[in-house]
Amino acid sequence: MSAVDHSRRFAPRPVRAHRMHLAWSDPRLRNLVWQIVIVGVVVAVAWFLISNTMRNLEARHVATGFAFLGRVAGIPLSETLLPYDPAVNTYGRALLVGVLNTLKVATIGIVLATILGTLIGIARLSRNWLLSHLAAAYVELMRDIPVLLQLLFWYLLLQNLPGPRQALHIGNMVFLSNRGIRFVLPAWQPAYAWAAAAFGIGLVVTLVWNRIAHHRQDATGVKPPVWPLALALLVGAPLAVWAAFGAPFVLDYPALKGFNFQGGGSVSPEYGALLTGLVIYTAAYIAENVRAGIQSVPSGQAEAAAALGLHRGMVLRLVTLPQALRVIIPPLTSDFLNLTKNSSLAVAIGFPDIVAVANTTLNQTGQAIEGIAIIMAVYLTISLSISAFMNWYNAHIALVER
Amino acid sequence: MTPDTGRQRPVETVLGPVAWLRANLFNSWWSSAVSILLLYVIARWAMSFIGWGVVDAVWSVPTGPNGPDSALCRQAGAGACWAVIGDKYRLILFGRYAYLEQWRPAIVILLFIGLYGISAWRRFWRWELALIWLGTLSVCGVLMWGGVLGLEYVPQEEWGGLPITLMLATFGLALAFPLAIVVALGRRSTGMPAVRWLCVIYIELIRGVPLISLLFMASVLFPLFMPEGMNPDKLLRAQAAYVLFAGAYLAEVVRGGLQALPRGQYEAADALGLSYWRKMGLVILPQALRLVIPPLVNTFSSNFKDTSLVLIIGIYDLLTSGKVAMADPRWQGFGTEIYVVLAAIYFVFCYAMSKYSRGLEREFGHARNR
Structure with missing residues (x-):
């Protein structure tokens, strides 16, 4: 940026000002020369690094390329969402399992951290001194301790639990041992899939009806009731489908067999520690953003809405929250991104996420460049997707001015 | 928002701890319930934490023929074993740094803290601060490496903590x-x-x-x-x-x-x-x-x-x-x-x-x- 730049932008433009002079006093020539120099230096450094790498790879007889993805991996993975057998499946599949594990932690972590963070953020604004100060202490404590240390701490706690035979338990529903958490779960029935399908269809119909109701309210001033239809479609229809299949319902209780539990749902100590640590750490950041967002709405807004005769729930839903969300969403996006990126610390406690799997892969095959490129590509894709979605949502709720 | 009691409440003029409690902890049924629940949870948690960390804690253990003997910490009912910190604090703070020379990293820690303190002071927000940083960081380097001024040389692989x-x-x-x-x-x-x-x-x-x-x-x-042969260390x-x-x-x-x-x-x-x-x-x-x-x-x-x-x-x-x-x-x-x-x-x-x-x-x- 220079003096001439500005005059060009703001002053009436003289004719033929665009021609560049071959003189060092012309800022556009200077800019051009500097750009060529800087880009040249960057390219030269990149060339230097790449040629070194090529020479080193040749000297060490390391293969390049992604052919290793098709070879049998032989990496045992403790947790898989896809069927996976280390003796048969390839590195490509192992990495895919790792990506799915990362997504599993990130998705569930984001949902839980948002809920916990919102509750704590609201608690910080409570008029109850004890509640608000407790929430503030939580935020301060969690934000000032490294997340890796917290993860290791939770993992140690879960590992120090008694063995399966002396497991802490609530009846025969939930068992907590050093092998993780086991809990009772309804056994899967084909009828559930049909009930879920009915719920999905009901959801779509309800949303459409809600939109129609909105339009009718805009046209006539009277909003046709939505909730009876919603109740019928979202609760009634799935229940009816389930009943039509004879209402099958069997609980799958965990039971001690040999040295470990069988049956029921389970959470491994690694996954449990990772999820707990990430949720507790990120919730502290989300709480701060929620608090700041709610405080950013002037109190006059809520008072004016109350003066219009809206009751408290409507004030919150129609006036305070939409304005607070505009302030909350951008920092919330970066909290979500941080949680996703921090899930890479799984490698420190042995949860097979993409970083752990790729790290093992690059140690076994020696193809470090490809391994790290895969890690970076996966995270860049996830980061860009979250940013894109949150930007779309932010634009959706943004204030439309004139 | 004032509750809808039909008539104006008198302005609260009572001061002191009781009034504070009433305004901040017990200003409604809901708030009172939350306060009592939280007080109960905090009291229980604090008691078990103090029991673990202070009352039942083991602060030191006898030294046996092969180093400290942690049997005292393993007794039933023993709380936190702070003796492990007493035994290991030099390892935690200074890593594998030569034991007799550990006063040097200790001074480095203090210098760093002093540097942060000075940088936080608005009087020092001027360009001379860069010189102070340069000077302190060089002194830190000399102290850590040694090899000059009669200080024993400590290779970088032995630094830690x-x-x-x-x-x-x-x-x-x-x-x-x-x-x-x-x-x-x-x-x-x-x-x-x-x-x-x-x-x-x-x-x-x-x-x-x-x-x-x-x-x-x-x-x-x-x-x-x-390029071949040029390999900076891991740190x-x-x-x-x-x-x-x-x-x-x-x-x-x-x-x-x-x-x-x-x-x-x-x-x-x-x-x-x-x-x-x-x-x-x-x-x-x-x-x-x-x-x-x-x-x-x-x-x-x-x-x-x-x-x-x-x-x-x-x-x-x-x-x-x-x-x-x-x-x-x-x-x-x-x-x-x-x-x-x-x-x-x-x-x-x-x-x-x-x-x-x-x-x-x-x-x-x-x-x-x-």
Whole structure:
């Protein structure tokens, strides 16, 4: 940026000002020369690094390329969402399992951290001194301790639990041992899939009806009731489908067999520690953003809405929250991104996420460049997707001015 | 919002602890229930924590023929075993540094803390501060390495503990900050689109990937990038990755400051005929950086916490030395105590930073709202 730049932008433009002079006093020539120099230096450094790498790879007889993805991996993975057998499946599949594990932690972590963070953020604004100060202490404590240390701490706690035979338990529903958490779960029935399908269809119909109701309210001033239809479609229809299949319902209780539990749902100590640590750490950041967002709405807004005769729930839903969300969403996006990126610390406690799997892969095959490129590509894709979605949502709720 | 009682409540004029309790803890049925529940939970938790950490705790153990004997900690009913800290605190703080020379890293720790203290003091916010940093960091280097002034030489492989954490954070900051300023200016440049795009790619690429992948890159890939025979040590490589990482985040904060400055400042500097670098150095940056000091301190604090990630590539920082101390078979099973102490050390540094940043924010806010 220079003096001439500005005059060009703001002053009436003289004719033929665009021609560049071959003189060092012309800022556009200077800019051009500097750009060529800087880009040249960057390219030269990149060339230097790449040629070194090529020479080193040749000297060490390391293969390049992604052919290793098709070879049998032989990496045992403790947790898989896809069927996976280390003796048969390839590195490509192992990495895919790792990506799915990362997504599993990130998705569930984001949902839980948002809920916990919102509750704590609201608690910080409570008029109850004890509640608000407790929430503030939580935020301060969690934000000032490294997340890796917290993860290791939770993992140690879960590992120090008694063995399966002396497991802490609530009846025969939930068992907590050093092998993780086991809990009772309804056994899967084909009828559930049909009930879920009915719920999905009901959801779509309800949303459409809600939109129609909105339009009718805009046209006539009277909003046709939505909730009876919603109740019928979202609760009634799935229940009816389930009943039509004879209402099958069997609980799958965990039971001690040999040295470990069988049956029921389970959470491994690694996954449990990772999820707990990430949720507790990120919730502290989300709480701060929620608090700041709610405080950013002037109190006059809520008072004016109350003066219009809206009751408290409507004030919150129609006036305070939409304005607070505009302030909350951008920092919330970066909290979500941080949680996703921090899930890479799984490698420190042995949860097979993409970083752990790729790290093992690059140690076994020696193809470090490809391994790290895969890690970076996966995270860049996830980061860009979250940013894109949150930007779309932010634009959706943004204030439309004139 | 006053409750709908039909008539005006009298103004509460009662003062003192009872009135405070009524206003802040028991101002409604709901609030009273929450207060009582929380008081109960806090009391129970505090009692069991004090029982574990103070009353039943074992503060020291007798020394047997082969070192300290932790049997006392393993008795039924024993609480926290703080004796493990008494036995291991030098390992945790200084790592494998030569035992008799450990006063040197101790002084380095104090110098770093002093450096932070001086930098936080507004009287020292002037360019001479850079000289103070340069001087202190050189003294730290001399103390750690030795080999001159009659100090015994200690190779870098033997360093460890808190000095490594502080060095990673401090050198990372000292090097990332100038980088961040240059990149932020590059990203804002209007006349040089190629440079702007380079800066955008650098910032977005770094911010899109986790620090771990950069550290892996430093530990695994860096040797491949370098010509044969040129191989900087692991700590230096990790430091480089850390600088690149911190630089991208700091650049975004600095850019925030550059954007927040009114355009009149840029135009006035142009009107005076200042060259680009004089305009930035004399007019823009002094104001823009001052605007973003509170978020900068927050970024420093999160960078400080992020140094703990070097554990994963096997660098001997504070967290790693804590884990090494835990691995001692004599003290097996007392990891919780060590984690609590490590957390306390990290907490003290980060809490000081966040407290300071909030204080500044309030001060700047007052100055703006005057």
